[in-house]
Amino acid sequence: MIKVAQIDYTVKSGISILKNIDFFAEKGQLITILGPNGAGKSTLLSLLANEIGQNKNDIELKSVAYHNWSSKELPKHKAKFSQQNNSDIPLDVKEIVMMGRYPYFENNPTKADQDAIAESMAQTDVFPLQKRAYNSLSGGEKQRVHLARVLAQLENEVEEKILFLDEPLNNLDVLHQHKILNLIKQFTQRGNTAVVVLHDLNLAAQFSDKILLLKKGEKICYDVPEKVLTREIISAVYNFPCTVCVNPVNNNPLIIFGT
16 A cells, blocks of 8 residues: 655754655555654654655555656545644634545535535534534544544545544544544555554554554564564663553553553
8 A cells, every 4th residue: 555665854954854664554454653752753654645755765655656646636545634733724614624525526516525524524523513613623623623524535436545644632532532543443444544643552552453663763663563562662662661461351462651
């Protein structure tokens, strides 16, 4: 679904943000990017989603380099949820979710577009808010509105789509954290791919097919949760002691920080 060899990224000041990272994600997988603050998680996700300059990195989406995709076709195959969105948008909820359908119509949305946004709003529990002014919503509600927008964008007949999400659980309560991750998991179970930046290691352990662990812009490991989330690796990467045991509910790794 997406592949790159030796990602490097350096900002204009000369500071290296990412160093020599190999990455690939296969169809049907939920990939989580983890790491301490400053590890380069969001920068890597933006590179993978073709949102920032690639510093000559040749990133392939579905075996085609980004520069060979047409700007009209690409949004039907991939979408990106960003952790930072404009908090002051003078539109109602339905209008913002409809932005996800802009690649599909020129003047007026079709019934298919209306159906797509209704479905995505229902999935993210914002359908009852559709006539509310976006600026009147709480932080968590705004987060779910933008999640509905990117889900609506990928509601189409294209096979094997990819969704990039940068900290989609910010401001969400426990119920909606699990609802959103279940929704993303269901998306991948239909043959699509999701690459998600998270901070919660236990949620990553529960939902991920693979985990990419970063530290200071370098790849520490990329493997299944059981091989990444070990006491030795996590304690070293986060510079804080932890215990890893088996979650009695789902048999995934359970990380407990502290001595």
